[in-house]
Amino acid sequence: MGAGLKRQKQPIPGLDMAGEVTAVGDDVTDFRPGDAVFGETHDRIQWINGGAYAEYVCVPQHVLALKPENISFEQAATVPTAGIIALVNLQKHIWRKPGQRIVINGAAGGVGNIAIQMARTNGAHVIGVDHTAKLDYMQSLGTDKVIDYTKEDVTELEQDIDLIIDVASTLSLSSAKRILKPDGLIVTIGHDHYGAKSRKTLGGIRHFLGLMLWARFDRSLDSSWFEVMEKRDAMGILRGMIEAGELTAVVARTFTLPEVPAAIRCLQEGQACGRIVIVP
Numbered sequence: 001m002g003a004g005l006k007r008q009k010q011p012i013p014g015l016d017m018a019g020e021v022t023a024v025g026d027d028v029t030d031f032r033p034g035d036a037v038f039g040e041t042h043d044r045i046q047w048i049n050g051g052a053y054a055e056y057v058c059v060p061q062h063v064l065a066l067k068p069e070n071i072s073f074e075q076a077a078t079v080p081t082a083g084i085i086a087l088v089n090l091q092k093h094i095w096r097k098p099g100q101r102i103v104i105n106g107a108a109g110g111v112g113n114i115a116i117q118m119a120r121t122n123g124a125h126v127i128g129v130d131h132t133a134k135l136d137y138m139q140s141l142g143t144d145k146v147i148d149y150t151k152e153d154v155t156e157l158e159q160d161i162d163l164i165i166d167v168a169s170t171l172s173l174s175s176a177k178r179i180l181k182p183d184g185l186i187v188t189i190g191h192d193h194y195g196a197k198s199r200k201t202l203g204g205i206r207h208f209l210g211l212m213l214w215a216r217f218d219r220s221l222d223s224s225w226f227e228v229m230e231k232r233d234a235m236g237i238l239r240g241m242i243e244a245g246e247l248t249a250v251v252a253r254t255f256t257l258p259e260v261p262a263a264i265r266c267l268q269e270g271q272a273c274g275r276i277v278i279v280p
């Protein structure tokens with residue numbers, strides 16, 4: 001998708017990165033060599049390769065922010081893409097209604113862990129759903145209640161929920177609505193489980209086109225699909241949250257560049273509690 005008609009324009013994967021500026025172009029005003037920065041490697045949609053699995057990347061200045069001094073480069077590299085996804089999809093729903101009851105399905109993953117922390121900062125009661133191996137991790141992030149999806153069904157256990165954030169994208173609309181308050185909202189982020197659940201052609205896009213259409217008639221579905229946030233603004237907000245101690249980045253494992261295949265396998269196996277980082 002978006003990666004060229006016959007072959008990929010950018011063959012190197014990876015979007016998130018953190019590092020030190022080694023050189024700047026003539027028009028760059030925000031950064032200078034030696035600055036410690038973090039960000040995404042390009043300013044467009046997040047479906048295409050970004051070239052971050054490398055020692056050096058060349059990026060436009062507006063996708064970057066100065067790295068907060070209170071975290072390492074490895075921690076900083078875990079935040080941008082998942083953080084921007086969480087901000088764009090959740091900020092408008094979580095931050096305007098403190099005290100709400102929120103279910104996060106897939107809460108221990110990349111997007112989910114940031115969603116937990118955003119919700120907790122705003123005084124929400126957070127119910128996190130994920131795998132048995134990740135219950136302690138969710139608790140350590142401040143989740144009020146954890147549910148093991150391998151043993152229990154959140155839609156059978158809860159009620160009076162204000163907001164369901166379905167990162168894992170496994171809840172059916174009808175069962176999710178059963179536990180929602182009448183004015184409650186469902187936000188689906190969309191997860192193809194690393195290709196395991198997607199269709200060969202168009203992946204999960206068909207499902208999402210259906211949801212987008214249905215959202216026009218169903219008030220419980222978030223319909224603000226195409227809202228965007230300037231990356232410079234989003235990175236500034238994430239940096240502020242990290243500096244204020246509201247957002248912690250947990251690194252589960254690091255791999256070196258030659259070990260990328262093992263890193264991807266580790267991601268697919270889904271056992272890591274926290275993020276996986278590639279280091280040069």
Ligand SMILES: NC(=O)c1ccc[n+]([C@@H]2O[C@H](COP(=O)([O-])OP(=O)(O)OC[C@H]3O[C@@H](n4cnc5c(N)ncnc54)[C@H](OP(=O)(O)O)[C@@H]3O)[C@@H](O)[C@H]2O)c1
Nearest residue numbers: 081082106109110111112130131149168170190191192270
């Ligand atoms: N993270 C990003 O940077 C980013 C950027 C753009 C878009 N997105 C979208 O967001 C999706 C999610 O990203 P992510 O990084 O958060 O993925 P992730 O790290 O893989 O997290 C998904 C979590 O959901 C859990 N899960 C699997 N099946 C479940 C079920 N039936 N019920 C509850 N939880 C379940 C997984 O646990 P298991 O270990 O058991 O599988 C995992 O902990 C991506 O696939 C993508 O479509 C993410």
